[in-house]
């Protein structure tokens with residue numbers, strides 16, 4: 001083999017199909033055959049069981065296994081008789097641009113593609129199954145929902161009572177359940193799916209992952225993310241204008257991202273006005289050599305202003321907490337985060353007064369979180385939501401259950417619910433995208449002190465151990 005050639009024989013290692021459960025019911029021809037909109041050339045387009053989506057397509061020479069997933073899309077045979085379908089749709093967790101579009105497309109798709117007559121909305125999240133009457137939905141009702149932010153079905157946290165929920169599914173005779181929500185919602189969906197299987201019910205359960213933070217693994221990205229990045233830029237622009245217009249002005253923007261900094265990263269890369277981007281995946285520190293204050297001091301000297309973007313989950317272990325704050329949990333059991341933006345603003349102000357007494361200084365803090373979450377989806381996300389909803393419908397009608405639908409390498413696939421419920425999608429601070437952030441911002445790498453502390457010797461190992469203990473306590477590792 002010539003030296004310039006690479007051995008790619010490893011590329012041909014085995015591929016494992018991640019199978020999705022299927023209801024064991026009799027199948028019948030797909031009514032799309034007779035649908036004039038779908039079947040324009042007298043031949044509807046169907047995917048077969050050999051159509052799969054490959055997850056790893058790069059020159060993956062690592063020994064890790066490779067996975068394929070069933071391709072999303074209509075099947076020639078379906079497992080439900082459309083007039084007998086009773087579909088339930090619910091939204092759970094926080095708001096995200098595109099929720100209403102997914103609901104709209106589920107309703108319109110079920111109705112127009114398959115002729116399903118009985119579609120219901122479960123109001124206010126999981127608790128709506130057992131605490132309220134379902135809301136009948138029809139294409140006429142949801143026609144304009146894609147142009148409205150939030151969720152017109154309402155949402156909530158907590159209220160997950162498995163037995164009551166599955167009892168309600170049985171009592172209402174729902175046989176298709178569409179669950180739109182974040183990681184917590186998906187973990188709940190797995191339990192519902194397991195209980196439905198245990199009771200041997202012919203009910204299909206599908207999850208549509210909603211996370212504006214883009215923290216779900218396996219799929220390419222989550223809906224609402226692009227809208228969020230676009231809106232985040234407006235906040236960064238405003239912070240930049242404020243900072244530039246002040247003497248020693250700092251614009252500080254807090255963006256969503258509890259465990260991942262994708263929004264902060266993408267908004268930073270596309271904005272070019274950001275001097276420092278702080279994300280949960282990267283520890284930072286304020287004081288001393290290579291710290292944030294030293295860096296900002298330098299930027300203020302050079303430019304007269306600076307813009308800092310911080311993701312909400314960044315620096316949580318640096319913020320002092322009272323005992324009750326340490327225990328703080330929301331209704332769903334998630335740790336309550338302290339406002340890193342408010343804390344950072346206060347620390348910056350104290351630092352400047354200490355180091356530069358009498359000199360002008362301004363920190364303008366912008367938290368656009370609720371403004372971003374509440375907008376309706378942009379054009380790209382609206383289209384994406386439509387494809388997600390239709391993929392979900394085709395899969396459920398074909399009898400697949402316990403799955404999530406989403407794009408993998410650009411192709412829509414059916415992925416086991418459990419895999420998605422536990423897959424995370426962190427920002428990799430060792431890859432090229434983060435290097436690009438470093439080169440755009442020139443920000444410090446915030447690792448020198450750690451290396452220095454190891455070099456300093458034994459005492460600092462105790463400091464390291466203490467840091468790990470604090471992080472464990474806060475649940476950040």
Ligand code: ATP
Nearest residue numbers: 093094126157158160181182183184185187188332
């Ligand atoms: P967000 O993106 O806003 O965090 P989420 O779906 O993660 O969305 P949560 O409030 O964490 O939002 O959870 C939503 C719903 O899922 C709640 O009703 C909660 O009770 C339920 N839930 C969360 N975790 C679990 C779990 N491990 N098992 C069962 N239900 C859960």
Ligand code: MG
Nearest residue numbers: 093182183184
């Ligand atoms: Mg969550």
